Amino acid sequence: MSRNILTVTKSEREYKPISQILQRTGIPASEIRRGQGNRSLKRELVNQSISLIIIDLSDLELSGYEVIDKVKELDPDVSVTLIKDNFKLDEAVKLVKAGATDLIEKDELESRLEESVEAIFSKKFEFEKNLKISDLNRDLEEILNNHIINSLPGIFFVIDKTGQIISVNNRFREKFEYEPGEDNHYTNFVSEEDYQAAVESFDTTLKYSSNEVELFLKTKDGGEVPYLLSGITTTINNEMILVGTGIDIKDRKEAERKLLQEQSFTEKVLDSIPGLFYVLDEDMNYIRVNQSFIDQLGYSWQEIQDMHPLDFYFEDDHERIANVIKKAFEEGSASISARVTTKNGEHPYFYLTGSFFNQDGTNYILGTGVDITQQVNLEDLLKQAQRMAKIGAWEYDLVNEKMNWTEVTRNILEVDADYDPDLEAGINFYVGESKDKISKAVEQAIAYGESYDLELKVRTGKGKMKWIRTIGEASFRGGKCVRLHGSFQDITDKKLAEERIKESLKEKEILLMEVHHRVKNNLALVSSLMQLQAYQADEENVYKYLHDNQSRIKSIALIHEQLYQHHDFTYVHLDEQTENLVKHISDSIGDGTEITIDLNLDEVIVNINQAVPYTLILNEVITNTYKHAFNEKREGQITVTLGELNGLISLTVKDNGVGFKEDFDFETPTTLGMTLIKTLSDQLYGSHKFDSGKNGSTFSLEFGKNDSLRGASSSLI
Incomplete structure (x- = not known):
């Protein structure tokens, strides 16, 4: 038996793995391509004395049986091995009957081809029978x-x-x-x-x-x-x-389990969507809806399958709904807000969307729906509130150069409902400086994104002047302003009320200025009368009492003078009041002495109800220091410190004089001055303390800032 092999394959790619296996057998092998025809095959069979022909049936239009017939016509004795991706049982039986020597599937080439070839050439190749049934033919x-x-x-x-x-x-x-x-x-x-x-x-x-x-x-x-x-x-x-x-x-x-799992997951996801989900085909049949669709609208799946999409809407909306569905099929997507009719007769508002997709040549719309009933109701309430509060809104689309006004904005500017504004026309409603301000604000918003909040004057379409408050913000995309939007409120009544209040306050300010001026002058007159009376007094005690009271009156007059000068009729600067009062006392009773005054004063502001008792206390302490601290020497120092920390006001008056007598009873005052200090300190809800020694005395006062305190004299009468 000759040992030559011929392989018939479609291309080099199919031949290469076969060739590599045949090389290991050492048996000569040649090849031809299937496209070379029967003549080439016959020539090879004759010239090369081919004993085995291996044929790859991949992508071959002829069946395996036809291939075997053609080969056997050329050489009935040649062995034929067929190679294919897989052989079915009935096909394999027929091929063996037709004369195939061996059948090898491609995934078994490496394991079986070499063994098959060697078996054929060693004449040991035969089919082993494992089915032993008696009398089988x-x-x-x-x-x-x-x-x-x-x-x-x-x-x-x-x-x-x-x-x-x-x-x-x-x-x-x-x-x-x-x-x-x-x-x-x-x-x-x-x-x-x-x-x-x-x-x-x-x-x-x-x-x-x-x-x-x-x-x-x-x-x-x-x-x-x-x-x-x-x-x-x-x-x-x-x-x-x-x-x-x-x-x-x-x-x-x-794979089926995973597919079912995925389908189950998808079903659960769709059913967990809080809004509506549906799939609609071109024949207006509902192919799929989620559980929310059934629950919210109340219809069963069987009922929905028998319904047309328009059955869910008011008849007046049918044309609008049909156009949106058509748009979704033609343009790829569409959306609409409409009232939907539920099975129990309710009519909630839904925002509905639809997106086109094609599956296996069939067109569908995949849609969703969100219940916006509450939002619509709130918008209605907001519109009512805006009408009542006279607050409108506006928007300017810079890309399309389109201005939009709400109904309230049009009403404020007294223009027709069909008035179509533009940016320039909108700015022209403003007058005078207001026009310049709004023009600049709009330019800054467009250029730099700066928002604005302005109160300006406008002239309405009917020529009426109004005050409005306009708020504007800019939206940018890609570094460029594409939209301006904001609110527009009629504040004419508010402005008129503010002007009336300002006029009323101005009148009251003038009146209070006059009151403080007259009080100051009257106190100055009383002080002058007491001074004249003191000069005429024969007794030294009478003179002293009159002079002390004159100083007290002067201290109160200084408060009214400060209020008059500052045009502030409620609050007093204690630091300024302290400096003025100490200077006044020094000028009045400090002649002939070398008393140095050291002031450490922080800014402290209180209302007049606390300023009066504070000033009277300070007057008593400074006057007493001048009179008694330096009896035996002509020079000395007084240090006054005023400060505020966390709402607690503190005053300290320290001298380097002779101090109080050792047996002086601070707790049970016997003089008018000490009585005033104690009483006025209580009125301030404060605390005071005297410390005295060989190196002088120190007075301390602390009280909390409190705007609710009343008049200074109430506890003295």
Whole structure:
């Protein structure tokens, strides 16, 4: 027997793996391409004495049987090995009958081709029979040869009419506990859950000659694997047998499980959406809705399937709804706000969207709906509130140069409902300085994004002057202003009221100024009268009393003078008041002495109700210091410190004089001055303290800032 091989392939890509395997056999091999025709094939067969021809059937229009016929016509004795992605059982049987020597699937090339070639050339190639059924004819033995059934991608089995498995292929043996001669009833290989289904399938196959079923089979390792089993019946020597194949569908089942899981997940996601979800086809049939669609509208799925989309809306809205659906199909998307009719007769507002998509050549609309009833009601309330508060809104689209005003804005400016404004026309409603201010504000907003809040004057369409408050903000996209928007409020009544209040306050300010001026002058007159009376007094005590009271009156007059000068009729600057009062006392009774005054004064502001008792206390302390602290020396120092921390006001007056007598009783005052200090300190809800020693005395006063205190003299009368 000659040892030459010819390969017939479509291209170099198919030939290369075959060539690499053949090189290992050491047998000479040549090749031709399928497109070279029968003449080239015949020439090679004759000239090269070809013993084996290997043909790749991939993408070949001719069937394997036709290929074998053509080869056998040229050389009936040549061996033919066919290569293909996979061979079905019935196809394999027919190819072997037609004269194929061997059939090799492409994924088995590496493992089987070399062995097959060597077997052919060693004349040892023959089909091993594993199906031993007595009296089977030669054709059946060929069909059931070991080579064919073992080349199948799945399991192969033969069952007799009693249910015993009498023959299997190698794959079956690899997967399951099969021992020839033992009890191999088919039900022994089926899971308990599928036992009944297996029995029914076996009976059906015997009855109708063929059947297909999915069953879980018990494997060697104790597991259970899903198989798709196909069976046909045939009769051999009057004995019926069932010939079957099975394919492991575990991967397919897993894919189906994942698909079902994904479908379940998708269903749950859609049903969890709080709004409506629906799919609509071009025939206006609802293909899918979510649970919220059913719950919110009250219709069952069966009812929805029988309804047209327009059935959910008022008849007046039908044309508008139909146009939106048409737009979605033609342009890809559309949206609308409309009232939907529920099964119980309610009419909530929904914002509905629709997006076009195509699936397997069919057009659909995927839509959503959100209940905006509350939002619509709030918008209605807002419009009513805006009308009542005279607050309108406006918007300017810089891209399309389009200005929009709300109804209230038009009403404020007294223009018609169909008035179509632009930016320039809007600015022209402003007058005088207001026009310049709004023009600049708009320019700054567009250029730099600066917002504005202005109170300006406008002249309405009917020529009426009004005060308005306008607020504006800018929106940018890509660094460029694309939109201005804001509010527009009629504040004419507010402005007129403010002007009336200002005029009234001005009148009261003038009146208070006059009051303080007259009080100051009257106090000055009383002080002058007391001074004249003091000069005429014969007794020194009378003179002293009159002079002390004159100083007290002067201290109060200084307060009214400060209020008059500051045009502030409520609050007094204690630091300024302290400085003026100390200077006045120093000028009045400090002649002939070298007393140095050191002032450490922080800014402290209180109302007049606290300023009066503070000033009287300070007057008593400073006057007493001048009179008594320096009796035996002509020079000295007085330090006055005033401050405020966390609402607590503190005053300290310190001297380096002779101090108080050791037996002086501070707790039980006997003089008018000490009585005033104690009483006025209580009136301030404060505390005071005297410290005295050889190096002088110190007076301390602390009180909290309190605007609710009343008049200074109430506790003295």
